[in-house]
Amino acid sequence: MITKQAIVDRLLNGRGAAGGETGEAFAPANIALCKYWGKRDETLNLPVTSSLSLSLGTLGSHCHLRRCDGPDRILLNDEPLPPAHPFVVRASAFLDLFRDPSGAGYAVAATNTIPTAAGFASSASGFASLVLALDQLHGWALTRREASILARLGSGSACRSLWQGLVEWHAGSAPDGMDSYAEPIASDWEALRIGLLVLEGGPKPISSRVAMRRTVATSSTYATWPATVAADMTTCKAAIAAKDFDRLGQAAESNALAMHATMMTAQPPVLYWKPASVAAMHQVWQARHEGIPLYFTMDAGPNLKLIFLASDEKAVCIHFPSLHVCIPHPA
Amino acid sequence: MITKQAIVDRLLNGRGAAGGETGEAFAPANIALCKYWGKRDETLNLPVTSSLSLSLGTLGSHCHLRRCDGPDRILLNDEPLPPAHPFVVRASAFLDLFRDPSGAGYAVAATNTIPTAAGFASSASGFASLVLALDQLHGWALTRREASILARLGSGSACRSLWQGLVEWHAGSAPDGMDSYAEPIASDWEALRIGLLVLEGGPKPISSRVAMRRTVATSSTYATWPATVAADMTTCKAAIAAKDFDRLGQAAESNALAMHATMMTAQPPVLYWKPASVAAMHQVWQARHEGIPLYFTMDAGPNLKLIFLASDEKAVCIHFPSLHVCIPHPA
Numbered sequence: 001m002i003t004k005q006a007i008v009d010r011l012l013n014g015r016g017a018a019g020g021e022t023g024e025a026f027a028p029a030n031i032a033l034c035k036y037w038g039k040r041d042e043t044l045n046l047p048v049t050s051s052l053s054l055s056l057g058t059l060g061s062h063c064h065l066r067r068c069d070g071p072d073r074i075l076l077n078d079e080p081l082p083p084a085h086p087f088v089v090r091a092s093a094f095l096d097l098f099r100d101p102s103g104a105g106y107a108v109a110a111t112n113t114i115p116t117a118a119g120f121a122s123s124a125s126g127f128a129s130l131v132l133a134l135d136q137l138h139g140w141a142l143t144r145r146e147a148s149i150l151a152r153l154g155s156g157s158a159c160r161s162l163w164q165g166l167v168e169w170h171a172g173s174a175p176d177g178m179d180s181y182a183e184p185i186a187s188d189w190e191a192l193r194i195g196l197l198v199l200e201g202g203p204k205p206i207s208s209r210v211a212m213r214r215t216v217a218t219s220s221t222y223a224t225w226p227a228t229v230a231a232d233m234t235t236c237k238a239a240i241a242a243k244d245f246d247r248l249g250q251a252a253e254s255n256a257l258a259m260h261a262t263m264m265t266a267q268p269p270v271l272y273w274k275p276a277s278v279a280a281m282h283q284v285w286q287a288r289h290e291g292i293p294l295y296f297t298m299d300a301g302p303n304l305k306l307i308f309l310a311s312d313e314k315a316v317c318i319h320f321p322s323l324h325v326c327i328p329h330p331a
Numbered sequence: 332m333i334t335k336q337a338i339v340d341r342l343l344n345g346r347g348a349a350g351g352e353t354g355e356a357f358a359p360a361n362i363a364l365c366k367y368w369g370k371r372d373e374t375l376n377l378p379v380t381s382s383l384s385l386s387l388g389t390l391g392s393h394c395h396l397r398r399c400d401g402p403d404r405i406l407l408n409d410e411p412l413p414p415a416h417p418f419v420v421r422a423s424a425f426l427d428l429f430r431d432p433s434g435a436g437y438a439v440a441a442t443n444t445i446p447t448a449a450g451f452a453s454s455a456s457g458f459a460s461l462v463l464a465l466d467q468l469h470g471w472a473l474t475r476r477e478a479s480i481l482a483r484l485g486s487g488s489a490c491r492s493l494w495q496g497l498v499e500w501h502a503g504s505a506p507d508g509m510d511s512y513a514e515p516i517a518s519d520w521e522a523l524r525i526g527l528l529v530l531e532g533g534p535k536p537i538s539s540r541v542a543m544r545r546t547v548a549t550s551s552t553y554a555t556w557p558a559t560v561a562a563d564m565t566t567c568k569a570a571i572a573a574k575d576f577d578r579l580g581q582a583a584e585s586n587a588l589a590m591h592a593t594m595m596t597a598q599p600p601v602l603y604w605k606p607a608s609v610a611a612m613h614q615v616w617q618a619r620h621e622g623i624p625l626y627f628t629m630d631a632g633p634n635l636k637l638i639f640l641a642s643d644e645k646a647v648c649i650h651f652p653s654l655h656v657c658i659p660h661p662a
Binding site for chain 1: 552555558559584589591593595596598602606609610612613
């Protein structure tokens with residue numbers, strides 16, 4: 001079994017002469033249009049399939065980093081977290097991979113501009129911003145591809161949070177995961193919009209990590225998932241190249257439903273949907289029936305993310321007044 | 332292609348000397364614990380998989396039948412239906428298979444004791460009671476197996492509505508469907524209960540016939556369905572033999588979710604669930620979490636059917652005060 005430490009040591013070997021006192025970075029959250037659901041390697045967060053995402057512009061995570069004496073000190077949204085907090089345990093285990101020989105701690109100030117742990121992928125932007133801040137602090141001068149690989153070791157989908165706009169995560173096939181990284185999809189499709197519809201906040205009843213594992217291990221429909229994603233990836237990339245919005249939206253919505261179908265056929269079933277989720281799904285279909293090109297996607301939580309074009313924003317917001325609209329390609 | 336008429340002519344050849352003036356029969360509705368979802372022959376209603384159901388006792392359809400001059404006259408719940416009504420069109424097309432050479436009509440008075448067309452399978456009990464009433468009117472002296480085959484020609488799941496209690500529909504493999512009929516599962520499990528939770532009435536947005544066809548033709552997960560049903564059938568039959576309620580309930584609930592998963596991965600997706608459906612699902616899981624052995628199943632509609640044991644009826648009805656409880660094995 002290849003460990004995370006082995007990957008980190010190989011990537012960072014001989015680097016880090018030009019570090020500084022602090023590191024600071026922002027990374028956007030991202031929402032997958034073709035989902036990452038299932039790992040082929042649990043240690044290195046290597047996925048079963050490729051995936052494709054849209055970044056959320058100014059919504060994401062800021063990370064400020066410096067060295068400190070003693071154990072890690074972690075502030076989340078200006079609140080100091082106790083050492084036993086799951087977020088601290090996870091972040092410290094990740095930071096262990098990069099510590100100086102002295103073993104000194106890191107003082108991390110993480111600020112999320114997106115609700116934490118409600119299926120809005122704050123762990124993706126969190127680990128991506130942390131890797132970028134570590135790079136600055138240690139002076140590794142990582143390429144974006146290397147940063148993507150390191151971010152993946154923290155949280156799979158974090159590897160997609162290093163760019164704005166449309167991003168593809170290549171599943172790769174190498175056992176060490178060196179070919180499993182994200183990169184931006186060249187596109188000047190500036191009219192794309194994604195809106196967050198917050199229906200219920202708060203933490204998830206079951207983490208996506210656990211739900212994903214259970215789905216792969218027990219779902220009666222998971223066998224169809226890899227081929228579904230492969231087909232949806234092809235469709236989405238062709239739709240992006242042609243700026244064919246309906247084709248993109250339809251493939252994204254269909255991919256999300258297929259992911260949730262694999263969850264509800266797990267044993268025991270996983271259903272992140274709440275009554276309000278289903279109400280919003282029907283409302284999206286109703287809006288589409290009325291002629292608005294509007295599609296949804298959903299992740300491991302009850303909330304919907306709506307996909308539409310800038311020209312339809314006004315019409316969409318009449319249907320969904322509380323929508324938080326993001327520009328995935330900020331100027 | 333084998334026609335319905337060919338099957339009817341073969342079955343009824345030389346029969347019918349001892350008919351009467353009227354025919355009258357009752358057939359119970361039935362709810363599948365392992366679902367029928369997908370046809371291998373659209374004309375003869377031959378299913379892709381076997382299925383297993385629980386009948387609803389006194390909930391079902393009464394049919395009173397006599398010959399009349401001119402076109403068919405159909406009363407549904409004491410209301411005369413116009414000749415263009417979809418129900419009349421469908422019933423008359425079925426009656427065409429059995430008409431006397433004179434071509435005279437039938438006067439049919441159908442009474443449903445169960446809400447029509449809200450996913451409560453009134454077409455199953457309707458066609459089963461119609462076949463039994465036709466048998467009496469024409470004096471064919473059908474065996475139950477023959478009646479099951481004829482009822483299937485009207486509506487697939489009608490072949491299961493000729494018995495109370497637990498019923499298995501054998502998928503069969505013959506092109507003429509003569510091995511595709513239902514029969515009761517021998518069981519003295521009198522404590523089984525099924526409750527109807529009516530969340531929304533009214534007709535379905537899409538008929539199960541159309542939804543089934545779309546699923547088979549386009550669903551990305553349908554390929555897994557036959558093996559899922561086969562496994563669930565084996566589990567259910569073993570659970571029935573052992574009177575292992577949790578095993579039966581878990582397999583039934585899982586089978587229903589798998590069926591709905593195949594629908595939501597159709598193109599375009601089919602989602603019969605409403606907000607209240609999902610609220611009720613979570614409520615069932617909550618009740619189970621509290622220790623009540625309670626499971627649900629769902630068909631092509633927004634309503635839930637709850638499965639439990641007589642000893643838990645009181646506890647179940649505290650959670651679901653509006654539940655209509657049926658005894659599948661009436662004394």
